[in-house]
Amino acid sequence: xxxxxxxxxxxxxxxxxxxxxxxxxxxxxxxxxxxxxxxxxxxxxxxxxxxxxxxxxxxxxxxxxxxxxxxxxxxxxxxxxxxxxxxxxxxxxxxxxxxxxxxxxxxxxxxxxxxxxxxxxxxxxxxxxxxxxxxxxxxxxxxxxxxxxxxxxxxxxxxxxxxxxxxxxxxxxxxxxxxxxxxxxxxxxxxxxxxxxxxxxxxxxxxxxxxxxxxxxxxxxxxxxxxxxxxxxxxxxxxxxxxxxxxxxxxxxxxxxxxxxxxxxxxxxxxxxxxxxxxxxxxxxxxxxxxxxxxxxxxxxxxxxxxxxxxxxxxxxxxxxxxxxxxxxxxxxxxxxxxxxxxxxxxxxxxxxxxxxxxxxxxxxxxxxxxxxxxxxxxxxxxxxxxxxxxxxxxxxxxxxxxxxxxxxxxxxxxxxxxxxxxxxxxxxxxxxxxxxxxxxxxxxxxxxxxxxxxxxxxxxxxxxxxxxxxxxxxxxxxxxxxxxxxxxxxxxxxxxxxxxxxxxxxxxxxxxxxxxxxxxxxxxxxxxxxxxxxxxxxxxxxxxxxxxxxxxxxxxxxxxxxxxxxxxxxxxxxxxxxxxxxxxxxxxxxxxxxxxxxxxxxxxxxxxxxxxxxxxxxxxxxxxxx
Numbered sequence: 001x002x003x004x005x006x007x008x009x010x011x012x013x014x015x016x017x018x019x020x021x022x023x024x025x026x027x028x029x030x031x032x033x034x035x036x037x038x039x040x041x042x043x044x045x046x047x048x049x050x051x052x053x054x055x056x057x058x059x060x061x062x063x064x065x066x067x068x069x070x071x072x073x074x075x076x077x078x079x080x081x082x083x084x085x086x087x088x089x090x091x092x093x094x095x096x097x098x099x100x101x102x103x104x105x106x107x108x109x110x111x112x113x114x115x116x117x118x119x120x121x122x123x124x125x126x127x128x129x130x131x132x133x134x135x136x137x138x139x140x141x142x143x144x145x146x147x148x149x150x151x152x153x154x155x156x157x158x159x160x161x162x163x164x165x166x167x168x169x170x171x172x173x174x175x176x177x178x179x180x181x182x183x184x185x186x187x188x189x190x191x192x193x194x195x196x197x198x199x200x201x202x203x204x205x206x207x208x209x210x211x212x213x214x215x216x217x218x219x220x221x222x223x224x225x226x227x228x229x230x231x232x233x234x235x236x237x238x239x240x241x242x243x244x245x246x247x248x249x250x251x252x253x254x255x256x257x258x259x260x261x262x263x264x265x266x267x268x269x270x271x272x273x274x275x276x277x278x279x280x281x282x283x284x285x286x287x288x289x290x291x292x293x294x295x296x297x298x299x300x301x302x303x304x305x306x307x308x309x310x311x312x313x314x315x316x317x318x319x320x321x322x323x324x325x326x327x328x329x330x331x332x333x334x335x336x337x338x339x340x341x342x343x344x345x346x347x348x349x350x351x352x353x354x355x356x357x358x359x360x361x362x363x364x365x366x367x368x369x370x371x372x373x374x375x376x377x378x379x380x381x382x383x384x385x386x387x388x389x390x391x392x393x394x395x396x397x398x399x400x401x402x403x404x405x406x407x408x409x410x411x412x413x414x415x416x417x418x419x420x421x422x423x424x425x426x427x428x429x430x431x432x433x434x435x436x437x438x439x440x441x442x443x444x445x446x447x448x449x450x451x452x453x454x455x456x457x458x459x460x461x462x463x464x465x466x467x468x469x470x471x472x473x474x475x476x477x478x479x480x481x482x483x484x485x486x487x488x489x490x491x492x493x494x495x496x497x498x499x500x501x502x503x504x505x506x507x508x509x510x511x512x513x514x515x516x517x518x519x520x521x522x523x524x525x526x527x528x529x530x531x532x533x534x535x536x537x538x539x540x541x542x543x544x545x546x547x548x549x550x551x552x553x554x555x556x557x558x559x560x561x562x563x564x565x566x567x568x569x570x571x572x573x574x575x576x577x578x579x580x581x582x583x584x585x586x587x588x589x590x591x592x593x594x595x596x597x598x599x600x601x602x603x604x605x606x607x608x609x610x611x612x613x614x615x616x617x618x619x620x621x622x623x624x625x626x627x
Contacts, residue, residue, distance in 0.1 A: 011160055012073060014263040018064030025063035027056060031304055038297045042290055043248050051248045055255065055301075062259040063305050070307060077308050082334065083372055085531040088522060089165065089268075089465040090120045091379060093136070094128040094149040096468055099497025103150030109158055111497045115471065115504075115515060119522035123158060124165035124270065124465070126380055131174060133239040135380070135492065137167075137272065138174040142257050155265050165268035165312070166261045170254055171276050172240040175223070180241050186226040192247045195233035195279055202231075203281060212284040213415040214276075214316070214424060235276050245278050245294060255301055262302070268310045269302070271295065271333070274325070275315045287321055295325060295332050310334035312374055316384035316425065319360075319391060329368025338364075338373040338462060339387030343400055343426075345377060345456050346433060347392065349449070350403045352567040354547045360391055361460060361549070362539040369554075372533040373462030377454060378430035378470045381488055382412065385423050397423070404428055407436045408476040410487040427487040430454075431473040445568070447473075447513045448610040451521065452564050455612045458525050459549050459562040461537045467491070472500060473514050524590045524614060529553040530560040538581075542573045546607065550580060561587070561615040565607040574604040584617035 027035070035055060039048035090112065094105050101107030105128070112120065127136030130146045145151050158164060173179055183190040197203060200220050211219055213235070220231040221238040233242040243250050258269060278290040295313065302309045312335040313325040319340045325333045344357040366372050377383075383404075385397060392400075401411060401423055409428035413421040426433070434453050435446040450473060457464045469491055477493040503511040525531050536552040547564040559582050565571050577583050577598060585598040591614050596605050605613060 012067060012070045013156070013159070013265075014065045014070070015067050016065075018061055020064055022064070024060045025305065027059060027304065031300060032056075035297060035300050038293050038300070039248070041293050042245075042251070047248055051252065054252050058252065058256050058259065059301070059305050062263065065263050066307075074307055079308070080369055080534060082308055082310055082370070083463050083533045085529055085533075085535075086121060086526045087463045087533075088120050088526065089122040089124055089374070089376075089463060090468060090471070091124045091126070091376065091465055092468040093126045093380065093492070094146070095494075096492070097495045097497050099495075103154055104148070105145075105150035105154035106157070107497065109154070111495070111500075113161070114497075115500075117515075117519045117523070119519060119526060120162070122163040122165060122268065124268070125155070125158075125167075127167045127169060128155070132176040133174070134237060135488070137169055138172070138176075138237070138239045139169050140174045140177050142169070142173075143260060152264060159265040163267040164265045165270055166266040167272050168254070168258055168261065168269045169272045170243070171235060171273040172242045175239045175241055177241075184223060184225040189249075193244055193250055194241055195244045197231045200231045207281040209417050209419070210282065210284055212286045214273075216413055216415045216421060233279055236273070242279065243277070245290070251294065251297075255298070258298065258301065259305070262306055262309050266309060268312055268335075269298075271298070271311060271313050274313050275317060275321075286317070287324065292325070292327065292332065296327060299327075299332055299334075312336065315339070316381075316386050318389045319387050322387060323367075326367050326371045329366060329371045334370065335372050335374050335463065338375050338460075339384045340391055341375055341387075341457065341460070342377045342383045343385055343388045343397070344391070345453055346383065346400050346404065347388075347396060348456075348547065348566045349434060349453055350400060351396075353544045354566055355541070355544050356392055356396070357456075357547060358539050358541050361537075361547075364461070365537075366461070366533075369534050373460070374465055375457040375460050375462040376465035376467070377457050378467040378491070380467060380492060382425040382427040382491065383433065384425045401426065404433055407438075408432050408478065408490075410481065410490060412487055427490050429474045429476055429491045430467070430470045432476040437475050443508075443510060444513065445609065447510065447517065449568075450514070451517045452566065452610040452612050454518065455521060455562070455564055456547060458521065459531070459547075459551060459564075459614075461535070461551075462533055464525075468495065469493070471514075471518070472511050521591055521612065521614075528558060528560055528590070528616070529555070530558040530616075540575060540579065542575055543571060545569070545571055546573055548573070548575075550582070558620060559617060560590070561603075563605060563607060563611075563613045563615070565609060565611045568609040570609065571607040571611075572604065573607065574602045576602050582617060584619055586618040587615040588618050588621060590614045590616055 036048050036052045039051050097108045097111045099107040099111050101110050128145055128149050130140040132138045179190055183194055221234040222231050235242050275286045278288045279285045311333050313333040314337050315322050316339050322339055325336050348354045348357045404426045409426045411423050412425045414424040416422050434450050476490045480489045480493050503509040530551040530553045532554055534554040538550040540548040542548050545567045549562045551560045587596045
C-alpha cells in the first residue's frame with residue numbers, strides 16, 4: 001500500500017506470474033508458531049501440523065509474485081501511518097453510474113475522477129464478481145469480474161489512482177456456484193464444504209431458537225442432491241449457502257482467495273458478515289471464539305505478506321460486540337465499521353439534542369495506535385440499528401424509526417429468539433433521512449443541514465466513508481422499491497452521469513451546492529493533521545444543541561476545534577482555554593474564514609442554524625505558512 005497524492009500515482013503492481021528464482025518466503029518463527037496455535041485451536045494439533053504446511057505453501061506462492069521494487073518499498077512501511085488524515089473512502093457498486101466509458105466500471109472511474117476534486121483516495125468497490133442475487137453478495141465465482149461490469153483491466157486502471165477496498169464474502173456462496181453444484185453432484189472434495197443435514201429435524205427447535213438471525217427466513221433450505229434431499233445452513237437467504245469453516249480446506253481456500261485479491265489490487269479487505277462464519281448449534285452462532293480466531297489468522301496472513309493491506313470487519317451488532325473485532329488492537333481487525341454512529345447522528349438531528357451522541361463519543365477509543373474506526377453514515381444496505389441497542393433507550397430508537405418512516409424510509413427486520421420480529425435497519429438515502437422530501441424548505445437550508453450531519457463523520461477519530469449516493473444527495477427511490485420489492489433498493493438506483501453534469505452547471509442546483517460545500521470541508525480535513533486517526537479527541541458538552549470536538553495531531557502540535565449546530569436556531573457557545581488546554585487567544589474558522597478572539601479566558605463562538613465551524617489557532621496556521 002503506497003500513499004501518493006499526484007496523478008498518475010507511482011504504483012507498483014504484483015507480477016502476474018511467480019518468480020521462483022529468488023529466495024522463497026520464510027515465515028518468521030514467532031508468526032509460524034502463532035498461526036499453528038490458531039489452527040490447533042480450530043482443528044486440533046494433528047490437523048494443525050498438516051495445514052500449517054499448506055498455509056506456508058500458499059504464502060510462498062503469493063510472495064513470489066512480488067517484484068523487487070515492491071519488496072524495497074515495504075522496508076519503509078510504517079504501520080502507524082497505514083491510515084492518515086488524507087484517507088477518505090467512497091462506497092460504490094461497479095455499475096451504479098450510467099455514463100461515458102467502455103464498461104460500467106470505466107464509466108464509474110470517469111465519474112469519480114470528475115467529481116472527486118482530490119478528496120477521495122480510496123474506492124470501496126462492492127462485490128464486482130458474477131452473482132445470482134443480493135446485489136452481488138451471492139457470489140457465483142470469486143475469481144472473476146462480472147463481464148457485465150468489465151474486466152480485471154478496469155480494476156487495475158482504478159488502482160493506478162486510488163487505493164481499493166474489496167469485499168471478502170467469507171460467510172457464503174451462491175447456490176449457483178461451482179462449489180455448491182459439485183456438492184449437489186456428490187463430488188467428495190465438496191461434501192464437507194457446507195453445513196448439511198439429512199433432515200430439518202436434525203437441527204432441533206431449541207437449537208434454532210438460540211441462533212441469532214439477521215433475517216426472518218428459515219435457517220435451513222432444502223436442496224435436491226445426487227444422494228436425495230438435503231437441508232443446508234443459509235443465514236441470509238435460500239440462495240446464499242453458508243460455508244463450513246469446520247473444514248480446514250474451506251479456510252485454506254479463503255486464505256488463497258484473499259491473497260488473490262491483494263495481488264489484483266486490494267489495499268483493504270472487508271470481511272463481510274464475518275460474525276456468522278462459524279456455526280455452532282446450541283449457541284447463537286455469532287461472535288464465537290472460533291470466529292475471532294479465524295479473523296486473527298487472516299490478520300496474521302495479511303500482516304506477514306500483504307504489503308500494508310488492512311482488514312475491516314462489517315458486523316451490524318451492538319457496539320460492544322462490534323468493537324470486539326479489534327481484538328487487542330494488534331491481532332484482529334485494523335478497522336471496524338462504526339455502526340453506532342449513523343443512528344446516533346440521526347437522533348441528534350431529529351431531536352436537536354446531541355446528548356446521547358456526545359456521551360457515546362466521549363468513551364469511544366480504539367484499543368491501539370494500529371486500530372481505527374470506519375466512520376460512515378450511509379451504506380448500500382441502509383442505517384443499521386443494532387449498534388445502538390445498548391446505547392439508546394428503546395423509546396429513542398422507536399423515535400428514530402418513526403421519524404425516518406415519516407420521511408419515506410423503510411424498515412427491515414430480523415428474527416428474535418422468540419420468533420418475533422425486531423427492527424434491524426432503516427432503508428433510506430441519507431438525504432431523505434436528514435431532509436423531509438415533502439417539507440417546503442429553502443434548498444440552501446436543506447444543504448446546510450445535510451453538510452452539518454455529514455461533518456460529524458469527518459471530525460470523529462477514524463477514517464470517514466461516504467456512499468456514492470450520499471455525495472450527490474439522492475432522494476429515496478420509491479419507484480425502484482415498488483418495481484423490485486427490495487427495500488434496500490431505495491438507496492441503490494442508477495446515477496445518470498450526464499444528468500448530474502447538467503445539474504452541476506446550475507449554481508442554484510442541489511448538486512452544485514452540495515459539491516461546493518462538501519469538497520471544501522473534505523479538502524480542509526485532508527490538510528490538517530489534527531484529524532489523523534491516531535490524533536487525540538476530546539468531546540465537550542457545551543450545549544445540548546451542538547456537537548463539539550477538539551482534535552489534536554499525534555505530535556500534539558496541530559489543533560482543530562470543531563463545532564456543529566444540529567438545530568435550526570442560532571447558538572452562542574463559550575469554552576474556557578483551561579478546558580481546551582490550548583492557550584491561544586486568536587482562532588480562525590477554516591470553513592467560514594472568520595476570526596474568533598478569546599475574551600476573559602473564554603473562546604466565544606456564534607453559530608447560525610446548522611453551522612459547522614472548524615477553529616484553528618492563528619499561530620499554528622502562521623507557523624505552517626512560514627515553514
